[in-house]
Amino acid sequence: MQEFVQQLINGLSLGAIYALIAVGYTMVYGVLQLINFAHGDVFMVGAVLVLLIARGVGWVGDDHVTHSWAAFGVCAALSVAGCGLLGFVIERFAYRPLRNRPRLNSLITAIGVSLLLEYGGQHPKVFGPTPRPFPIDMLPGVGGRLFSIGGVVITRIDGMILAITLVLMLGLSYVVMRTRTGLGLRAVSHRFDVAALMGVNIDRIISFTFVLGSTLAGVAGILFAIKYPKVDPLMGLLPGIKAFVAAVFGGIGNITGAVLGGLILGLVEVLAVGYLPNGSQYRDGIAFVILIAILLVKPSGLLGKNVTEKV
Amino acid sequence: MKPLSFTWLMLAAVVGLAVGNGCKKGTTGGGSGNTIVIGHFASMTGDTATFGTSADEGIRLALDEVNAKGGVLGKPVNVLTEDDRSQADEAKTAAAKLINHDHVVALLGEISSSKSIAAAPVAQEAHIPMVSPGSTNPKVTEMGDYIFRVCFIDPFQGTAMANFAMNNLKAKKLAVLYPVNSDYGVGLRDFFEEAVKKAGGQIVVDVSYTEKSDTDFKSQLTKIKNANPDAIYVPGYYTEAGLIARQARELGLTCPLLGGDGWDSDQTVKIGGKSADGCYFSNHYSPDEQRPEVQDFVKAYKAKYKGKVPDAMAILGYDALKVLCDAIKRAGSTDGTKIRDALAQTKDYPGACGPITIDQNRNAKKNIVILKIQDGKFTYVATIKP
C-alpha cells in the first residue's frame, strides 16, 4: 500500500511536467494543426539558457555558486523571455511562409528547426554535447523532503512543480477564456478562415500562441531541470514526444485535455514500471500503446470534440 | 529548364562539394609521405559525445608528446579525427573514409562497443589495425585479428564488482538497475549477476531503465526500496548515475550504489551532489594514484586543457595512441600487417593507467581499481588484479 501511494505520487509529479509541455503542443496544434516538432527543443532551450546566463553573469562558476533565489529568478525570467522570443522567431520565419502549403512542408521545417536547435546547441561554442549539471545549488533549501508519512515521501521539488503547474494552468485558462486575445485564439482554433472574416488578426494571434506556448515550454524546461538537474542539447527529445502523446491522448487542441493526458500518461508509465512484469523495459512502448489504443477507440482523444469531416 | 533550375543548382552544389572533397585526396598520404597519419573515429557530437571528445583530448595530448620526442620512425605523426554523430552506421562510414580517403596507417576508435563492432569489419578487410581505447564488450575484438583494445573487458569488470560487493561490503542481497538499451549495461549486468550467484549472493530485484531518454527512475527505485537490498548495481553511464543517486536518496534509500567505468566523469558528482557520496565504482585508473605515470599524465592534461581533470576515456585515448606508436616503432614500418604483429606482441608497456599486455584475444590485461565517492571526490579504495 505504501509502495502504491509512493508510486502514485511519483506518477503525478512526472505527469505534471508532461502536462506543462503538452499544453504548448496542444495550443499550437489547435490554431495551426501543426505538430511543432521544435517544441521539445524550446523546452531544452529554457533549461540551457538559465545555465548559460548564470555562467555568463558569473553567478555559477566551476567552483562557486551564488546561493540566491533572486539571482535564479532573474536567470529564469530572462530565459523564459528568451524562449518566448525564440517561439516568435520560429513561427515568423519557419512556419508562416508555409502556412498555405500542405502541412507536411511545415512538418519538415519543424524537423529542420528542431535539428538546428539540437546540433546548434551541441556546438562547443554554444553549449557542447556534454550534459552539464543544472545549478540547483543556487536555490538553497529546494532539495529535501516536504514531508513524509509512513515512508511515503514527497519532495519539496515535487510540491513546487505541482503548485507552479496549477498556478500556470489557472492563469492560462484565464487568458484563454476571459481575455480578448483568448477569444481570438479560440476563434482561430475553431475555424481559421472564418475567424479572419470576423476581423481577428490571425497573424497576431498565431504569434501570440507561439510565444505563450514557448514560454510555458521554457518554464517546463526549467522545472524539469530543477527536478532532474542535468541539461544537454538533446534533453527535449523524449519529453517532447511523450508530451505530444499526452496532448493527443487528452484530445488535441483541448487545454484541459492536455493537462489530464499528461497526468494520466505519467501515472500509467510509473504504474506500468512498478507493477507490470518487465514493465520497465517496455516503458516507452507503453506510452505508444496507450496512444494507439485511444486513437483507435476515440480518435479525438479523451476530451476532444468529435469533428465529422464535411464534403 | 526554368522550373527545374533550383534542383539543378542544388545538385550542382552537392556534386561540387563532393568533388571538392574528393580532390583533397593525396595531400595527406598515409605512411608514404612525410608524416604518419593515424585515424580516429569518435562520437564528437550526438549522445555519447563526451566519450569521443575526452578520448580525442587524450589522444591529442599523447600526440604532442610523441611529436615532441621526434615522432615515429623519424617522421611526425598526425591524427585525423572523424565524427560519427554517435551512430553506428556513421562510425562505419567514418572508418572507411579514414582508411581509403586519408590512407591512415592505423585506426583508433570508438569507446562505445556497438560502434566499434560496426566499424571493425572495415578495418579488418583493409588489413588496417584498429585499437579501441575503451570498448569493454568482449565481442569487439572477436570481430577480427586486426582489432585490439587497451582496456579490460566486461566479464572481468562485472565479476570484480560482484566480488567487491560480496567480500568487502558484505552485501548479500543485491538489486540491479540496468540500462536496457545499452550493450554495455546489459553485458555488465549479466556478468555481475552470474558472479553474484556463483558467490552465493542473491539478486532481489532486477529492473531496467532506458538510457539517454529516461530521467525519472523513482518508479524503479520505489520497487527496489521495497525489496530492501544491501547495495544496488547500476551499470550505466554517468549521465544517469547522478540522477539515480539523487532520486534514490530522495526516496530514503541509503544503501550504496555500485557502478562501472561508465560512471567515471566529474558529472556523476556534480549532478548527483551529496547523494552520490558513499557509492563505489570500478574504473580504469584513479587520478589519485601515486604512480608517476598517472601523476605526469594528470599534470600534463590539466596544463593543456585549462585545469580539467582527465576522465578514464582521456587516459585510455592517451594510452591507445602511445601503444600504437610504440607498435609502429617496433614494427619499423607502416605496413598494416606488420603493425598488427607488433601490436599483438605488446608486453608490459608502461601505459599511464597501468602496464598493458595484449593477450592472445587481443584484449589488454590490466588492473581494475575500485573508487569510492566521498565528499564529491573519487577516492581510491582497492586495486583488483586480473
Added chain:
Amino acid sequence: MSPKRSDQLPPPAQSSSPSAGAAGRTDARAPEHHDPAPSRWPGLSSLKANAWVPLAIVLLVPLAAFVESDVVGRYNARIVTLIGYNVILAVSLQLINGVSGQFSLGHVGFMAVGAYLAAYPAKTYANNFADPAAVLLFYLALGVVVGIMGAVLYGLLRLAGLFKRVHRSLPGVALLVLIIWFAVDISRAASATDAGLAVPKWCVWSHGMGGLQDLFDAIQAHGASAAAAISGHLPAAIAGPVCFIVLLIGAGCCAAGAGFVVGLPALRLRGDYLAIATLGMAEIIRISIMNSRPLGGALGLTGIPRYTNLVWLYGCVVLTVLFVWRVTYSARGRVIMAVREDEIAASAVGINTTRQKVTAFVFGAFFAGVAGALFALNEYSITPTRFTLDRSIEVVVMVTLGGLGSITGAVLAAIVLTILPEALRSVAEYRMIIYSSLLIVIMLARPQGLMGTRELPSPKALFGRWWGSRKGVTA
C-alpha cells in the same frame, strides 16, 4: 473518374500540381499521351515514355560492379552503398507517403523487421549461404506459427464481434494489447529463468507461447535433414544466390506482414494521427526487438555472414524503382491516388479506401524489409539503435524534399541527402548545423520539393532539345 481506364490519363502530376510552373514541363511527356493505340500492358506506355528506368537497368548494374571492384576506393563505395539503401527506403516510402498520401513516420520499423528476420536465419540456418532450403523452412515454420497464432486471435475476435454492442475498433485494440502482452510475457519468462526467479503461476500465456516455440523447433528439427537434402541437389554455384534471394523475399514478406498488422488498425487514422501512430508502432517494434533474447537484445546480432554487394544492391534498387513506378502509373496506382486526392469522393465512386491504403502500405513495407535484409547482410552486425526515429525522419525528409509523389524526385533527394553530410565533412563541427539550415531553406524556397509531383523528363525529351531536334518537345 473510372479507375479502370485511367492509365490512359496523363500522370497526376499535371492534374494535381497546383503550381503553374508545371505547365511549362508537361511537354516532356505530352506526345506519348496522345498515342491512341491501347497497350496490351497498361502502364507500358508511360514506362516507355520515361526511359529513365530501362536506362537505369542498363547502366546502374555494371556501374555498381565497377564501383565494387575497388578501383574507386572503399569510402566512395560505402557512400554508394548508403545511397542504395536510402533510395530503396525513399522510393518505397514514396509509395506510402507520396502516392497514397498516408503520412507514415515509422518506415524504419519495417526495415528493422526485415533486417532482423534476414539476419537471424542467415546466421543460424543458412550454413554460409549453402542451404537455401533451410532458410525457406525457417520462413515456413515462422509462417505456420504466426498463422496459428493469428487464426486463434482472429477466431477470438470474431467471437467478440458477435456481440454487436462492442466498439468496431475493439478488435484492433485487443490485437494490439495481446501482441504487447505476448512480448512482455515472453521476455519475462526468458529473463526469469535466466535470473533464477520463479515464474508466477498466472503466466499461463508463456506456456502457451512455449508450445508454439516447441512447434517451431519441431518443424525446424524434422525439416532440417530434408532441407539439407534438397539443398544438396542444388549445384553449389547457384545455392548462394538462391539462398540470398530467399532471404530477401522472406524478409520482405515478414516486413509486409508486419505492415499489414500495423496498417490495418492504424490506417483508419488520418494525417498527423497516423504519423504519430506509425511512429509509435515503429518504436514498439524496436523496443520489442531490444528485449528479445534470440535477436540479441541491445547488443544486437553480430557475426552475420555477408553476401550483399553493390551489384545485388543496385539490382534491388532498380527493381524497387521499377515496381513502384509500375504500381504508381497503373490502374491500381490511379485508384490509390484517387484516395489521396479525396478520400470521401473516392469512396463515393465505390473504391474501398482502407483496402487501397493498406495495399500501398504493405508494398511499401515489403521493400523496406528488403532494404533491411540487404542492409543486415552487408554490415556483419546490427543493433536496435540503428533503427531509431531519426532514421525514419531522415527518410521522410528525403521523400518530402524530393517532392511528394515524384519517384525520381525521391531518388534524387536520397542521393543528395546521403552525399550532403559526407560532403560537409570538411567543416566538421558545423556540418549538421549547415545540414539542418539547408533543410529549412530548401523547404522555404521550394515548398513543393525538388521535383514537385513531376518526374524527371524522359531522356528523349531532355536530350532531344540539346541535339536540336525539337520534334517531341512541342506539344
